[in-house]
Amino acid sequence: MSRTSKEITTDNRQEEELSNDQKELLEKYDQESRFRSFKRGMALLITVIAVAFSLYHLYTSYFSGPVTLKHRSLHVGVALVLIFLLYPAFQRLKRSKLHWYDIIFSFLALSTTVYMFVEYLGIVNRGGLPNQWDVVFATILIVLVLEAARRVTGWALPLLAILFILYGLFGRNLPGIFRHRGFDWEQLSNFLYTTTEGIYGTAIGVSATYIFLFILFGAVLSKSGMGQFFNDISLALAGHTKGGPAKVAVLASGMLGSINGAAVANVVTTGAFTIPLMKKVGYQRNFAGAVEASASVGGQILPPIMGAAAFIMAEMLGMPYSQIALAAILPALLFYIGIITQVHLRASKDGLRGIKRADLPRVKEVMKERGHLLLPLLFLMYMLFFSGRTIIFSAFLTIIVTILVAMIRKTTRMSFKDIVEALEMGARNTLGVAIACAAVGIIVGVATLTGFGLKLANGIVLLGGQSLFLTLVFTMLACIVLGMGLPSIPTYIITATMAAPALVELGIQPFVAHMFVFYFGIFANITPPVALASFAAAGISGGDPMRTGFQSMKLSIAGFIVPYMFVYSNSLLLMDxxxxxxxxxxxxxxxxxxxxxxxxxxxxxxxxxxxxxxxxxxxxxxxxxxxxxxxxxxxxxxxxxxxxxxxxxxxxxxxxxxxx
Known part of the structure; x- marks a missing residue:
C-alpha cells in the first residue's frame, strides 16, 4: 500500500474523531444529537440505564416479554427517563448540569409505567370506563410525551399533536366535513393511555420491537468498524474512476444510510471524509455537498433495512417484510443510478479525474482486513428472506453473530467496553424514534377516534377532483411540507394514516400508496426551504445551503419521478x-x-x-x-x-x- 493510500485509510480510521470535530454542525441540524455530557456518577447512571434498556429488548426478543400494554409502557417510560436526563429543556442551558425538574419528570415518567403494571387488570376490566387515577396518569404521560418530543425533535411534532388534541376536544364546533361528535378530556386521555390505539399504538409497538433491535444492530456494526469498511471498499471500487470521490460518497453513504436510517448524522460523519475528497478532485462545493446529502437520504429507501421504515410499513399493512424489501429494490436502485449518472456526466463535462490507483486501498486488502463484516449482513438477509423465523428473532440472532464475527480479526474485535458502548449507543440512538412514535401515537389516536383520517382522505380526493394525477401531486406536497418539520419515520406514519387512504380510495393498492407517501416524506430532507441534510452538507463543503438544497433536488430527480412511475405501473415494484x-x-x-x-x-x-x-x-x-x-x-x-x-x-x- 502506498503512502497516500495509507493516509486515506488513516483519515478514514478517524471517522469517530471527525464526527466529534463535526459535533457542533451535527447538533445544529440534528436536534436528536444535542445530548448532555456528564462525568463520573451521572454518566455511569445513564450508562447503566441505557445498557439495561438494550439488554431488556434483547431478552424480550428471544424469550418474549410482558403483555403488549406493559411492554410498550415500559419502552416509553424508560425512553422518557433517558430523554429527561440527557436532553436539556432549552439549548442555552449548560450541558453538564441536571436540573431538579428533570429529575421530577423522570420519576413521573416511571410512575406511568409502574401504574400500568400495578393496575393492568383493573384497566382491562374497566373496559374504557376510567377512574380518577387513570385520568391522572394519562394526563401525566401525555404532557411528558409532548415535552420530551419538544426537546428531542423540536416544536413541530408536539404542536401538531396539541392541535389534534384540541381537535378531539372541540371538533364538535367545526363546520363542514371535519366536524365530529366531540369528546371530553376523560374519554380522550383514557383512549390515548389505556388502549393500543393511542400512545401505545402501532408506532410504539414497532419502536419497542423491530426498530430498537435494528438500531442496536447498527450501533454494534458501527463499533466493529463497518463504516470504515464501507468507505474503504467504495474507495477501492470507484475511487479511480471519473469523478471517483463522488461515486465513493454515493456508494458509502447509501450502504451506511440503509442501516442507520439517520440522514443528517450520515451526512456529517461520512461527509466529513467524502466531501473534501470531492472538492479536491474539482467538484464545485455546492455539488459536492448535494451528492452527499442525496446519497445519505436515499439510504432510507434502500433494502435490506431501509432505515427501519420497512418494518413499520409491514406492521401497518400486515405484509411480510420480505415482500416489501423485494418490491423496494428496483426503485431504490433507480434512485442511485440517477445520482451516479449525473455524477459521472458532471465529471465528464468538467474533465474531472479520479484518484490514482496507487493512492487507493486495494479491494483484496480491504476484503482481507474487514470483508468478514459482510457476513452479518448476509446472515441477516438469509434470516429475513429464507429462514422462516420472525423478524425480531432474526435481528436478535444477527446482533449476536455480528459480535462473534467481529472477533475474527484484531482490527474489528470488540472489547467488553466496546460492547457496553454499543449497547448504550443503541439505546441513545433509539430515543428520537421512540419519542417521535409516542407523539405520533397521540396524532393517530385522535385521528382514529374522530375519523379525521377518512375525512382528510375524502378532502384530498375532492380537492383533486377525482383526478389521480392531481391527487398524487397534492399528496406529494402534503408529504414534503410535513416532512420538513418532522423526522422521516413519524412523517411516514402520519402520511400513511391520513394521506395514503386518499390514494387507496382512487383504486391504488395500499402498499403502493404507502410507498408513495414514504418516498416524499423522506425527500423533504433535501427539499428547500427546510432541507436539513442539504444544509448539514453545505456546512461541511462551505457551500450555500439553499443552492446545495436545490442541487440535491436535481441530483435526486429520479426519486421524485419514480413514485409516480410505480403508481401508474405496479410492475416497477415487481408486483403482479x-x-x-x-x-x-x-x-x-x-x-x-x-x-x-x-x-x-x-x-x-x-x-x-x-x-x-x-x-x-x-x-x-x-x-x-x-x-x-x-x-x-x-x-x-x-x-x-x-x-x-x-x-x-x-x-x-x-x-x-x-x-x-
Whole structure:
C-alpha cells in the first residue's frame, strides 16, 4: 500500500474523531444529537440505564416479554427517563448540569409505567370506563410525551399533536366535513393511555420491537468498524474512476444510510471524509455537498433495512417484510443510478479525474482486513428472506453473530467496553424514534377516534377532483411540507394514516400508496426551504445551503419521478408481473433514469442545448406510464438524442484532431 493510500485509510480510521470535530454542525441540524455530557456518577447512571434498556429488548426478543400494554409502557417510560436526563429543556442551558425538574419528570415518567403494571387488570376490566387515577396518569404521560418530543425533535411534532388534541376536544364546533361528535378530556386521555390505539399504538409497538433491535444492530456494526469498511471498499471500487470521490460518497453513504436510517448524522460523519475528497478532485462545493446529502437520504429507501421504515410499513399493512424489501429494490436502485449518472456526466463535462490507483486501498486488502463484516449482513438477509423465523428473532440472532464475527480479526474485535458502548449507543440512538412514535401515537389516536383520517382522505380526493394525477401531486406536497418539520419515520406514519387512504380510495393498492407517501416524506430532507441534510452538507463543503438544497433536488430527480412511475405501473415494484414484463420494466426504467440524468445535467457525449435537454427529459418521462406505444415513442426519442449527441461529439473530436 502506498503512502497516500495509507493516509486515506488513516483519515478514514478517524471517522469517530471527525464526527466529534463535526459535533457542533451535527447538533445544529440534528436536534436528536444535542445530548448532555456528564462525568463520573451521572454518566455511569445513564450508562447503566441505557445498557439495561438494550439488554431488556434483547431478552424480550428471544424469550418474549410482558403483555403488549406493559411492554410498550415500559419502552416509553424508560425512553422518557433517558430523554429527561440527557436532553436539556432549552439549548442555552449548560450541558453538564441536571436540573431538579428533570429529575421530577423522570420519576413521573416511571410512575406511568409502574401504574400500568400495578393496575393492568383493573384497566382491562374497566373496559374504557376510567377512574380518577387513570385520568391522572394519562394526563401525566401525555404532557411528558409532548415535552420530551419538544426537546428531542423540536416544536413541530408536539404542536401538531396539541392541535389534534384540541381537535378531539372541540371538533364538535367545526363546520363542514371535519366536524365530529366531540369528546371530553376523560374519554380522550383514557383512549390515548389505556388502549393500543393511542400512545401505545402501532408506532410504539414497532419502536419497542423491530426498530430498537435494528438500531442496536447498527450501533454494534458501527463499533466493529463497518463504516470504515464501507468507505474503504467504495474507495477501492470507484475511487479511480471519473469523478471517483463522488461515486465513493454515493456508494458509502447509501450502504451506511440503509442501516442507520439517520440522514443528517450520515451526512456529517461520512461527509466529513467524502466531501473534501470531492472538492479536491474539482467538484464545485455546492455539488459536492448535494451528492452527499442525496446519497445519505436515499439510504432510507434502500433494502435490506431501509432505515427501519420497512418494518413499520409491514406492521401497518400486515405484509411480510420480505415482500416489501423485494418490491423496494428496483426503485431504490433507480434512485442511485440517477445520482451516479449525473455524477459521472458532471465529471465528464468538467474533465474531472479520479484518484490514482496507487493512492487507493486495494479491494483484496480491504476484503482481507474487514470483508468478514459482510457476513452479518448476509446472515441477516438469509434470516429475513429464507429462514422462516420472525423478524425480531432474526435481528436478535444477527446482533449476536455480528459480535462473534467481529472477533475474527484484531482490527474489528470488540472489547467488553466496546460492547457496553454499543449497547448504550443503541439505546441513545433509539430515543428520537421512540419519542417521535409516542407523539405520533397521540396524532393517530385522535385521528382514529374522530375519523379525521377518512375525512382528510375524502378532502384530498375532492380537492383533486377525482383526478389521480392531481391527487398524487397534492399528496406529494402534503408529504414534503410535513416532512420538513418532522423526522422521516413519524412523517411516514402520519402520511400513511391520513394521506395514503386518499390514494387507496382512487383504486391504488395500499402498499403502493404507502410507498408513495414514504418516498416524499423522506425527500423533504433535501427539499428547500427546510432541507436539513442539504444544509448539514453545505456546512461541511462551505457551500450555500439553499443552492446545495436545490442541487440535491436535481441530483435526486429520479426519486421524485419514480413514485409516480410505480403508481401508474405496479410492475416497477415487481408486483403482479411476469419475468418478461419485469425485464422490460427494468430496461425501460433504467434507460429513462439515465436519460433523465443526462437531461438534468445537460451533457451526454457533449453539452446539450436547452431544446435537446427538454427532448431528452420528455423522452425519459414517456416511460413513466409504461405501455408498448409510449415505450416505443420514448425509445425513438432517446435513440435520436443519443445519435445526435454522438455525431456531434465525433465531429468535435475530428475537428480538434485536424487543428492539432
Amino acid at each position: 408481473t411476469t419475468w418478461l414484463e419485469g425485464a422490460v420494466v427494468v430496461l425501460t426504467s433504467i434507460t429513462g433514469v439515465v436519460m433523465l440524468g443526462a437531461g438534468a445535467e445537460g451533457y451526454l457525449f457533449k453539452k446539450m442545448n436547452v431544446f435537446i435537454r427538454i427532448v431528452a427529459i420528455g423522452g425519459a418521462l414517456l416511460f413513466m406510464n409504461p405501455s408498448f406505444l409510449t415505450d416505443m415513442i420514448g425509445f425513438s426519442i432517446i435513440a435520436a438524442v443519443i445519435l445526435f449527441q454522438y455525431i456531434g461529439y465525433k465531429k468535435e473530436t475530428n475537428n480538434s484532431e485536424v487543428v492539432m
